[in-house]
Amino acid sequence: MSSGTSGKPSSVATDLILQKVLAGMPPSQPTGTGESPAKIVGRVSAEISRSERWEHLKCRIGAFRDNYVISPGLYAFGEPGIDDDVLVSANYKLSFDALRRDLGGRNFWILVLDTKGINVWCAAGKGTFGTGELVTRIAEARLDGVVNHRRLILPQLGAVGVNAAEVRRRTGFRVRFGPVLASDIPAYVNAGYKKTKEMSIVRFSMLDRLVLTSMEINPAMKKYPLFAAGVLVLFGLQREGILFASAWNGGLPFLLLGLVAIVAGALITPVLLPFIPFRSFAIKGLLAGFIAVFLASLTPVIADSQDDVLLRVVTFLLFPAASSYIALQFTGSSTYTGMSGVKKELKIGMPLFIGTAAVSLLLLIIFKLSEWGII
Amino acid sequence: MKYLANVTTLEYDAEKCTGCGRCVEVCPHGVFVMEDQRVLITDRDRCMECGACALNCEFGAIAVDSGVGCAAAIINGMITGGEPTCGCDSDDNTGCCC
Numbered sequence: 442m443s444s445g446t447s448g449k450p451s452s453v454a455t456d457l458i459l460q461k462v463l464a465g466m467p468p469s470q471p472t473g474t475g476e477s478p479a480k481i482v483g484r485v486s487a488e489i490s491r492s493e494r495w496e497h498l499k500c501r502i503g504a505f506r507d508n509y510v511i512s513p514g515l516y517a518f519g520e521p522g523i524d525d526d527v528l529v530s531a532n533y534k535l536s537f538d539a540l541r542r543d544l545g546g547r548n549f550w551i552l553v554l555d556t557k558g559i560n561v562w563c564a565a566g567k568g569t570f571g572t573g574e575l576v577t578r579i580a581e582a583r584l585d586g587v588v589n590h591r592r593l594i595l596p597q598l599g600a601v602g603v604n605a606a607e608v609r610r611r612t613g614f615r616v617r618f619g620p621v622l623a624s625d626i627p628a629y630v631n632a633g634y635k636k637t638k639e640m641s642i643v644r645f646s647m648l649d650r651l652v653l654t655s656m657e658i659n660p661a662m663k664k665y666p667l668f669a670a671g672v673l674v675l676f677g678l679q680r681e682g683i684l685f686a687s688a689w690n691g692g693l694p695f696l697l698l699g700l701v702a703i704v705a706g707a708l709i710t711p712v713l714l715p716f717i718p719f720r721s722f723a724i725k726g727l728l729a730g731f732i733a734v735f736l737a738s739l740t741p742v743i744a745d746s747q748d749d750v751l752l753r754v755v756t757f758l759l760f761p762a763a764s765s766y767i768a769l770q771f772t773g774s775s776t777y778t779g780m781s782g783v784k785k786e787l788k789i790g791m792p793l794f795i796g797t798a799a800v801s802l803l804l805l806i807i808f809k810l811s812e813w814g815i816i
Numbered sequence: 817m818k819y820l821a822n823v824t825t826l827e828y829d830a831e832k833c834t835g836c837g838r839c840v841e842v843c844p845h846g847v848f849v850m851e852d853q854r855v856l857i858t859d860r861d862r863c864m865e866c867g868a869c870a871l872n873c874e875f876g877a878i879a880v881d882s883g884v885g886c887a888a889a890i891i892n893g894m895i896t897g898g899e900p901t902c903g904c905d906s907d908d909n910t911g912c913c914c
Contacts, residue, residue, distance in 0.1 A: 566866070567882055567901070600842035600901035601882075618841050636841070643844035645817060715817050717859035722887075773886030777845065779865035780900065782820035783890055 445643030454667045476514075477522040479587040482514035482553070489538055500535055502655060509534045510558035515582035523589040528619075529575065529599065531564050536623075539638035541625040547630075550588065554578055572604045572611075579612045582699030596628070597641055601777070628695045645776045650711045653774040657707035661767055668699050675805060679728065680813055694746035694756075698737060702760040705733035706767025711774070726768020730761035751808040761800040767796050824863040825881035831853060832877035839878060841867040 489497075500509045511534050518541065525552040530537055537553065553575045555565035564570035566743075575593075584592075595603060597618045605616035620629050620640035629636055672695045677688025710717060710729045717725040734757060737743050747753045769786060772778040810816045826847070836895035845862040848855045848869065855877075867882025884890070884900055893900035 565868075597842060598844060598868075600872055601866045602871075604871050605838065606872070606874045621844060638846060641841070641844065642846050661888060720818060720820050769887045773884070773888050774883070777817055777864050778819045778885035779824055779860070779863060780823055780885045780890065781823040781865060781881070783885045783887050785823055787887060787890055787894075 456481050479583045480515060480579055480581060481587070482512055482516055484517045485541055485551070485564065486519065487541050489542055489550070493538060497535060497538065502589050508558055511537055511553060513553045513555035513578060515578075515584065515587065516551040516553060518544060518551050519546075521548040521550050525549055525588070527552055527584065527588060527593050528626070529554065529593055529595045531561045531570055533558050533560045533561065533564075536560050540623040540626075542624060547627065550584075552578055552582060552584065552593070554806055561596045562601065568602050570599050571602040572607050574610045575603055575608055575782040579608075579614060585613070594618065594630075596623070597621045597636075598643070630706075643776045645714075647712060649776075650714060652713050653771075654708050657711065657767065657771055658703065660770075661707050665699060665703065669696055672699070675809065678809065684754045694743040694752075695742060698734060698756060698760045699763070700728055701733050702763040702769060703738045705730040705761075706764035708769070709733065710764070710768040713785055714775075715772075721786055721809075722772050722775075723765045723769045723786050726771075727761050727765035729768065731757070732766025733764065734760045749808065751804050751811075755801045755804050755808075758797050758804075762794055762797040765790070818859075818861050819864070819885075821861050822857055823867055824860050825879075826857075826863045826865065827879045828855075828857055829877045830856075832875045834875055834877075836839050836874070838872045838874070842868040844868070 461507060480649075496509065511532050513532050525548045528540065528544075529552045530540055530557070532553045532555055537551075538553065551687075552575075553571055555578075556569045556574075559567070560568065561570050575595075579585075579593075591614045593608070593614045593616050595616055595618050598621055602617045603616065608614060608616050617634055617802075618627060619634075620636055621643055622640070625636075625640045629640060669692075672692045673688040674683065674689030677683040677685065679687055699786070706726045706729065710722070710726045713729070714725065717728055719725055719728070738747055738753075738756060743756075747756065772783045772786075807816070826836065833855050835850065835855065837850055837855070839848045839855055840850050845858040845864060847857060847859065847863050849858050850856075863880070863884055865880050865882050867880055870878045870880045870882065886900070
């Protein structure tokens with residue numbers, strides 16, 4: 442075998458490395474300084490299969506959102522050689538596949554960190570997409586033996602967990618934080634690893650927000666049966682026992698208003714986020730909830746219950762507050778809310794939420810007592 | 817989109833800045849801009865306290881009390897008395913970011 446690294450198509454180099462790795466042999470390819478065996482987990486392409494598309498859909502709607510993973514380690518994307526760039530990714534398959542799709546037609550090495558199936562940004566916040574994990578994976582993949590250079594391209598949002606200076610000290614690899622979005626990587630590389638300002642800004646489009654509403658609607662709907670049971674018992678409870686007819690007839694407006702609050706807080710507020718006045722998510726949710734409850738109260742099925750002043754007060758207290766509380770949860774999905782701000786909202790909001798719930802319960806008890814003719 | 821005004825814990829010491837540009841590279845909200853080999857803060861209210869700048873500033877010019885801006889996580893932290901954490905990696909999904 443000839444010495445030197447030139448004159449060999451990169452694909453051949455990769456194939457040799459891959460074949461030897463798969464055969465459990467160290468690659469004798471003159472790749473950088475590496476004399477130890479490179480460890481390549483597999484080869485991937487930009488082609489997303491039909492079954493993968495179906496998995497993506499299921500993952501998006503929450504069927505197995507938290508458990509969609511690929512094995513960590515070094516992957517060959519296309520037919521990379523010793524001079525091709527190394528991208529670092531999370532092992533959340535939805536993120537990894539987005540990367541594959543966006544890189545089509547190029548050759549890269551992709552080093553996948555074990556982020557427990559969580560996307561880059563969240564994993565970086567938790568530290569799983571972090572300095573220690575990156576250093577470990579570089580060593581484990583024998584990356585210095587796979588490539589000739591010492592460059593890594595990390596997703597920009599990984600910077601929350603990765604200290605570039607420390608990675609360089611410990612591995613010799615120089616970290617560049619690339620664009621936020623994988624789709625900007627080709628342009629970024631073409632521009633000589635230069636980011637435009639647009640590439641480094643995190644946005645929060647209406648479509649982004651709409652997709653994320655499932656993360657708000659699902660948990661809210663999980664709690665809904667408990668709320669519904671409470672409403673049915675409250676309205677069904679008569680001196681004679683629990684009557685089904687009065688549970689249903691009396692409870693129906695509140696059951697619907699509960700759904701209205703969820704729609705207002707978990708769907709309308711997130712989707713219309715920048716168009717609802719005020720910066721506070723709790724106030725946005727309160728406004729959306731109040732308008733939604735008002736509109737709902739005009740429908741015949743709910744309007745009937747509004748004859749009772751106590752029920753009317755509870756309607757306009759409890760459900761806008763519920764919408765506000767649910768909307769506040771969307772801070773977890775948002776891309777621009779900081780901890781100090783959310784803490785401030787909670788500090789002011791929580792006593793109000795709890796107070797509103799307590800007052801509403803008290804009013805409902807008074808309503809029941811007067812219904813029974815006790816007061 | 818901007819979140820609440822005057823709440824961020826971001827602190828920047830221009831004296832220590834060497835103009836390396838790492839913070840400009842990592843900030844997801846364009847809080848820093850480079851001007852005459854020094855970094856300037858444009859709009860503090862855009863800071864979401866992710867902590868990427870402070871972690872990657874080799875010269876200790878930036879400090880921020882970073883954490884997750886997520887209500888469910890902070891409520892979790894209040895209840896358990898620990899650090900605010902999302903429930904995303906446990907069975908008890910809080911409807912948080914991940």
